[in-house]
Amino acid sequence: MHCPFCQNSDTKVVDTRISDDGHSIRRRRECTRCSKRFTTVESTMLLVLKNSGNVEPFDRSKVISGVRKACQGRPIKEEDLKALGQRVEEDLRSRGLAQVRSEEVGRAILEPLRELDVVAYMRFASVYQNFENLDDFQRAIDMLKQQAA
Numbered sequence: 603m604h605c606p607f608c609q610n611s612d613t614k615v616v617d618t619r620i621s622d623d624g625h626s627i628r629r630r631r632e633c634t635r636c637s638k639r640f641t642t643v644e645s646t647m648l649l650v651l652k653n654s655g656n657v658e659p660f661d662r663s664k665v666i667s668g669v670r671k672a673c674q675g676r677p678i679k680e681e682d683l684k685a686l687g688q689r690v691e692e693d694l695r696s697r698g699l700a701q702v703r704s705e706e707v708g709r710a711i712l713e714p715l716r717e718l719d720v721v722a723y724m725r726f727a728s729v730y731q732n733f734e735n736l737d738d739f740q741r742a743i744d745m746l747k748q749q750a751a
């Protein structure tokens with residue numbers, strides 16, 4: 603980490619703080635040559651391993667757009683979708699892994715979506731879990747009824 607004032611490459615960390623959401627670390631650094639101080643922010647990267655084998659950075663907006671499709675025509679507000687996206691991201695990040703599989707992202711969506719709207723949940727689950735016949739739907743509905751009881 604070069605000093606932004608004199609480009610010296612030797613700096614020392616004088617203070618380290620983790621942000622409230624736990625996603626980033628702020629470090630206060632001091633240059634050993636000019637003694638000026640500056641702050642750096644490091645954020646942890648969460649990667650998603652796709653079924654195709656590709657790896658891409660986790661993108662909360664993709665979670666939201668996927669869920670939005672399942673929510674068409676349902677009384678769900680944009681804030682609800684945002685809150686859901688945040689919950690999913692926090693859930694995944696709280697596992698402390700650098701990489702998760704795309705199925706795990708889908709699974710992390712199911713629970714908060716069920717709480718939000720059961721119809722949207724059924725739509726999402728049917729696509730995500732590859733429902734193939736009525737029995738699959740019936741099982742999911744039975745499970746929902748059990749959880750509601």
Ligand SMILES: [Zn+2]
Pocket residue numbers: 605606607608609610633634635636637638
């Ligand atoms: Zn310096």
